[in-house]
Amino acid sequence: MKLIKTLLAATVLAGALGGAAIAQDKVTIGVSVPAADHGWTGGVNYFAQQTIDRLSKVYPDATFVFASAADAPKQIADIEDMVSTRNIDALVILPGDPDAMTSAIKQVKDAGKFVTVVDRQLSIDGVEDLYVAGDNPGLGTNTANYFKEAMPDGGNIVVLRGLPIPIDQQRVDAFMAGIEGTNIKVLDDEFANWNRDDGFKVMQDFLTRFPDIKGVWAQDDDTAVGAIEAIKQAGREDEMFIVGGAGMQQMIQRVADGDKLMPVDVSYNPAMISTAIELTTAHAVGGVPVSGRYILESTLITQENASEFLDEESPF
Amino acid sequence: MSVSAPEVPAKPARGMRIDFKTVGPLLALVLLVLLGISLNENFLSYNNITNVLARSSFIGIIAIGATFVITAGGLDLSVGSMAAVVAGVMIIVMNALIPSMGVSVGVVLIGMLAGLAVGGAAGIGNGLMVTRGRIEAFIVTLGTMGIFRSLVTFLADGGTLSLNFNVADLYRPVYYNGILGVPWPIIVFALVAIGGEIVMRRTAFGRYCAAIGSSEQVSRYSSINVDNVRLITYIVQGILVGVAVLLYVPRLGSASSTTGVLWELEAIAAVIIGGTTLKGGYGRIWGTVVGVIILGLIGNILNLQSFISPYLNGAFQGVIIILAVLLQRGRRAA
Numbered sequence: 073m074k075l076i077k078t079l080l081a082a083t084v085l086a087g088a089l090g091g092a093a094i095a096q097d098k099v100t101i102g103v104s105v106p107a108a109d110h111g112w113t114g115g116v117n118y119f120a121q122q123t124i125d126r127l128s129k130v131y132p133d134a135t136f137v138f139a140s141a142a143d144a145p146k147q148i149a150d151i152e153d154m155v156s157t158r159n160i161d162a163l164v165i166l167p168g169d170p171d172a173m174t175s176a177i178k179q180v181k182d183a184g185k186f187v188t189v190v191d192r193q194l195s196i197d198g199v200e201d202l203y204v205a206g207d208n209p210g211l212g213t214n215t216a217n218y219f220k221e222a223m224p225d226g227g228n229i230v231v232l233r234g235l236p237i238p239i240d241q242q243r244v245d246a247f248m249a250g251i252e253g254t255n256i257k258v259l260d261d262e263f264a265n266w267n268r269d270d271g272f273k274v275m276q277d278f279l280t281r282f283p284d285i286k287g288v289w290a291q292d293d294d295t296a297v298g299a300i301e302a303i304k305q306a307g308r309e310d311e312m313f314i315v316g317g318a319g320m321q322q323m324i325q326r327v328a329d330g331d332k333l334m335p336v337d338v339s340y341n342p343a344m345i346s347t348a349i350e351l352t353t354a355h356a357v358g359g360v361p362v363s364g365r366y367i368l369e370s371t372l373i374t375q376e377n378a379s380e381f382l383d384e385e386s387p388f
Numbered sequence: 389m390s391v392s393a394p395e396v397p398a399k400p401a402r403g404m405r406i407d408f409k410t411v412g413p414l415l416a417l418v419l420l421v422l423l424g425i426s427l428n429e430n431f432l433s434y435n436n437i438t439n440v441l442a443r444s445s446f447i448g449i450i451a452i453g454a455t456f457v458i459t460a461g462g463l464d465l466s467v468g469s470m471a472a473v474v475a476g477v478m479i480i481v482m483n484a485l486i487p488s489m490g491v492s493v494g495v496v497l498i499g500m501l502a503g504l505a506v507g508g509a510a511g512i513g514n515g516l517m518v519t520r521g522r523i524e525a526f527i528v529t530l531g532t533m534g535i536f537r538s539l540v541t542f543l544a545d546g547g548t549l550s551l552n553f554n555v556a557d558l559y560r561p562v563y564y565n566g567i568l569g570v571p572w573p574i575i576v577f578a579l580v581a582i583g584g585e586i587v588m589r590r591t592a593f594g595r596y597c598a599a600i601g602s603s604e605q606v607s608r609y610s611s612i613n614v615d616n617v618r619l620i621t622y623i624v625q626g627i628l629v630g631v632a633v634l635l636y637v638p639r640l641g642s643a644s645s646t647t648g649v650l651w652e653l654e655a656i657a658a659v660i661i662g663g664t665t666l667k668g669g670y671g672r673i674w675g676t677v678v679g680v681i682i683l684g685l686i687g688n689i690l691n692l693q694s695f696i697s698p699y700l701n702g703a704f705q706g707v708i709i710i711l712a713v714l715l716q717r718g719r720r721a722a
Contacts, residue, residue, distance in 0.1 A: 107541070107645075108541050108544075108546035108547070108644075108645050109645060109646060110644070110645075110646050111547060111548050111644065113546075114544070114545075114546040114547035114548065114644065114645065115546075115547065117546040118545060118546050118547060233698070236698075236699060260694045261698070262690075262691055262698050263698050263701070267646050268640050268642065268644075268646070269640070269646070269647070272443070272639065272640065273443060273687065273691070274691055276439045276443070277436075277439075277688055277691030277692055278691065280428070280430045280431075280433065280435060280436045280439065280692065281428055281430060281691070281692050294548075297640065297642070298640060301639065301640055305564055306435070322550070388547055388548075
């Protein structure tokens with residue numbers, strides 16, 4: 073009897089040791105993103121979770137810790153917890169407010185973790201090992217190029233901006249630089265916060281205020297959805313066109329259908345978080361060299377190439 | 389609070405004093421309208437006025453419910469998130485019914501009923517926790533605010549819930565059409581306001597609300613069923629959130645985690661601008677209506693001008709709100 077017990081204990085011990093040996097090869101990757109406070113961040117959350125589910129099957133040795141935070145202090149707390157309690161090997165982070173979070177992310181880096189920053193540039197260089205982002209100035213420039221092409225003789229346009237954060241500024245600056253020297257006149261710009269309801273309100277008031285509008289730059293597809301309803305309500309859909317941004321499926325479909333009101337869109341794909349997680353995992357599990365900067369283009373989506381951007385699965 | 393207490397049994401001074409209190413918000417409204425006229429000739433156009441009133445009607449209808457809650461000494465911070473959940477559930481219900489019922493008016497009607505039911509149920513939940521659970525209204529509704537907000541994010545899978553395009557087309561006129569050129573949201577807002585004014589001024593329930601907000605203890609001794617009256621104010625609030633959303637959904641046909649963000653603060657601000665006391669005991673429905681219109685006009689005027697940098701919009705809003713309340717306090721003290 074005693075012998076059996078001893079044997080059993082030995083087996084259990086061996087098993088535990090074996091388990092521990094395997095666990096040493098395992099890697100833990102933390103993924104921290106801002107809460108889904110508008111359509112685009114909603115897309116980020118969706119693609120992050122979808123990528124994690126898929127990679128968990130591909131790499132059984134990789135464990136993912138996912139957190140979604142409503143503000144910078146919560147996001148900082150999230151990554152601190154990931155380092156101290158989950159002992160992550162690598163961090164993929166889309167910082168909600170990059171300036172506020174730079175030092176917290178630097179601490180993760182100083183603790184010897186592999187750090188991937190997505191979409192938003194930190195306030196000091198050289199913190200991250202890998203940087204994956206969309207091209208914000210490019211979004212402004214590509215949009216400006218389309219306006220120049222669509223309005224060769226110039227005309228009046230209005231601009232619906234996003235939230236007052238650096239990304240918005242970069243896009244608007246690049247856009248303004250792009251249309252400089254043309255006869256395109258920006259009547260006014262207002263913040264519509266990348267949000268449908270605000271897009272509706274701001275556009276309604278612009279329509280009240282300006283009898284002659286030829287083009288609308290909404291910068292974001294959610295804003296554009298609201299603005300389009302306002303334009304339709306005023307019955308002025310034949311007078312102008314509107315350009316959004318980000319590449320929401322519903323909008324790409326309109327572009328593909330040749331909608332005159334929405335002739336083009338400019339991509340700024342929330343799936344960039346997937347690229348970041350994939351590369352980071354490949355590095356953490358397989359040691360693939362990935363350090364550097366990856367800038368995903370902000371492409372002009374036209375009726376001709378719209379089909380490449382359509383994805384039935386995407387919720388965004 | 390103590391000032392208004394004697395009004396309750398002594399069947400209201402609808403005389404001089406109330407007239408003075410009235411002047412404050414009205415004066416602010418007149419000043420805003422004058423400012424608007426001077427900034428843009430289209431300000432008083434039919435289109436602009438109906439635009440502003442129609443899009444203010446959601447907050448307006450919710451604020452009328454909030455007037456009852458606040459008058460009775462309560463507070464409901466959850467209304468904005470509640471509106472988002474109601475909108476989400478309505479869209480899900482309508483989309484789910486299409487396979488069995490097709491695109492029909494029935495689908496829209498059931499969706500509307502579902503909206504009212506969810507709003508009412510949420511109100512019952514808040515009300516029961518406050519009255520039977522004996523938890524501070526601030527804490528209860530702060531909690532449900534978070535719960536509802538995450539719930540809608542969850543329902544929308546972090547993205548946006550969109551109403552089926554064909555049903556949206558059928559439902560659309562509820563926001564955009566109306567009678568004799570007056571859009572439905574404005575009509576409903578007016579009806580709710582008139583109903584609210586009558587209930588607040590002419591019924592025992594309205595007087596109970598003021599009495600409870602003024603002094604819960606005395607109300608109890610006067611054999612008012614304090615818990616039930618309070619519970620009813622939260623249910624009314626919930627149902628009115630439902631009504632507001634019935635008009636909101638046809639506008640854009642979608643709900644997401646950004647739906648109704650900060651509506652609770654706008655509603656409370658409108659109530660206070662209108663002359664209702666935040667601590668309860670005195671409520672004025674039509675003051676709330678003026679408050680809502682003031683808030684709506686501020687946003688409108690900011691969009692109609694380009695002197696004030698858009699970075700300062702919030703500051704302008706804050707100044708007007710404080711000014712509106714200040715005008716009214718000044719008059720009352722005099």
